[in-house]
Amino acid sequence: MQKTKLLVALLGALSAMPVFAADAPASPHTVTSNVGITSNYVFRGIAQTSGNPAIQGGMDYAHASGFYAGLWGSNVSWIADSGAVATGSVTMELDTYLGFKNSFATDFGYDVGYVRYNYLGDYTATPGFALADTAEVYAAISYKFLTAKYSYSVLDQFLTVKDTRGTNYIELNANYTIPDTTYTLSAHVGKQTYTGATADALDAAGTPATYSDYKVGVAKDISGYVLGLSYTNTDAKEGGFYTYTGKGGNWGRGMTAVSLTHSF
Numbered sequence: 001m002q003k004t005k006l007l008v009a010l011l012g013a014l015s016a017m018p019v020f021a022a023d024a025p026a027s028p029h030t031v032t033s034n035v036g037i038t039s040n041y042v043f044r045g046i047a048q049t050s051g052n053p054a055i056q057g058g059m060d061y062a063h064a065s066g067f068y069a070g071l072w073g074s075n076v077s078w079i080a081d082s083g084a085v086a087t088g089s090v091t092m093e094l095d096t097y098l099g100f101k102n103s104f105a106t107d108f109g110y111d112v113g114y115v116r117y118n119y120l121g122d123y124t125a126t127p128g129f130a131l132a133d134t135a136e137v138y139a140a141i142s143y144k145f146l147t148a149k150y151s152y153s154v155l156d157q158f159l160t161v162k163d164t165r166g167t168n169y170i171e172l173n174a175n176y177t178i179p180d181t182t183y184t185l186s187a188h189v190g191k192q193t194y195t196g197a198t199a200d201a202l203d204a205a206g207t208p209a210t211y212s213d214y215k216v217g218v219a220k221d222i223s224g225y226v227l228g229l230s231y232t233n234t235d236a237k238e239g240g241f242y243t244y245t246g247k248g249g250n251w252g253r254g255m256t257a258v259s260l261t262h263s264f
Contacts, residue, residue, distance in 0.1 A: 028064035033057070034072075036261030041074055044169060044192055045213025045234040046242055047251040048076045048093070056261075058095075066102035068113075071095060079119060081247035084129040084160040090121030099138075109142040111149075117159075130157035136169075145176045156196075161209060163196040182222070186230070188215040202241060211236040211252060228259040 034057060040047060041054035048054070058072030073094045079085055099113020119132040134157065140149035151169040158164040171190035178185065194202070194209040202209050217230030236242045236252030243250045 030062045031059065032062075032263055033059045034261055034263040036259055038257055038259035040255055040257040041076065042215075042230075042232050042255060042257055044190060045211070045215070045232050045236070045252055046078075047255060048074070048078050050077050050081050050247050050251065051249070051255070052077065066100045067098075068101065069096075069098040071097075076119070078251065079123075079132050079160060082129075082160065084126050084132065086124045086126040088121060088123030090119050090123045090132065092120040094118045094120055107144045111138075111140040111142070113138055115151075125160065128162075129160045130162040132160050134158050145174055147173045147175075149173070158194065161194060161198050163198045164194055166195045167199070168193050168195070182220055184219045184221075186215070186217040186219070189213070206237075207241045208237060209241045211242075213252075224262060224264075226259075226261045226263075228257075228261070230257050230259075231255070232257070 036056050038054050038056065040051055041049045041056070054074045054076070056072070056074040058070060060068060060070035062068045071094060073092060075091055076093045077091065079090050095115060095117050097113055097115035099111060101109065101111035101113075103109045114137050115135070117132070117134040117136075125131050133155070134153060135155050136151040136153050138149060138151040140147055142148075149171050151171075153165060153167040156163060156165045158167040161167075169190060169192045171188060174185075174187045176185045177183070189212070191212045192210060199209055211234050213232065213234040215230055215232045217228060219226050219228040231254065233254040234242075234252035236250070238250055238253075242252040
């Protein structure tokens with residue numbers, strides 16, 4: 001009888017103890033956002049705001065499988081400043097993209113995807129120019145802090161240049177975080193190659209669109225805010241395709257940019 005009473009008391013005590021639920025499994029879905037400002041929006045070595053500041057931001061979705069998708073936007077002025085707008089206006093770039101990336105072996109990774117550069121506005125192109133909207137497929141492979149990437153244009157227009165299907169960009173990037181610091185050093189070299197009838201005509205006229213670009217930079221993470229400083233230059237011909245007098249000068253010249261971004 002005494003043993004029975006002890007057993008009943010023990011069961012009662014156990015039933016009164018709080019029940020702790022098991023930790024919920026981590027979600028395979030991740031959504032992040034970012035916002036930033038830069039003193040000069042530079043894309044592949046070419047000024048997109050004619051040397052003026054830009055406000056930028058985006059949102060990204062990632063799945064544990066490696067699939068991702070997102071959008072990113074910035075103000076721009078290069079389309080109108082280049083004379084490519086006949087009527088109306090276009091001052092906004094909105095990029096949409098999706099892809100798949102993952103790792104393999106030791107310290108290796110890959111990334112394949114599609115990106116469309118959308119330029120929002122109600123405008124018509126000046127004769128001789130195309131609308132600026134551009135789409136590319138890309139593939140990249142990385143090893144530790146080095147990444148090589150190749151992008152290929154799938155539309156018959158590329159950033160207002162007509163008849164340019166197959167225009168491509170190849171690049172090598174390095175991003176190295178100094179151990180035990182919040183500093184990241186970066187270096188980049190790339191080559192933008194235009195193909196097609198319009199590109200051939202520009203070559204013949206002595207104003208080639210094809211060029212190479214170079215970039216070095218440093219960034220510091222300050223409590224989740226990343227302060228960056230970069231210098232960019234190209235071998236785009238002075239007085240050629242990327243020079244617009246009174247609109248920021250040569251958009252491919254050596255330029256410095258300061259930026260501040262925050263992800264959340």
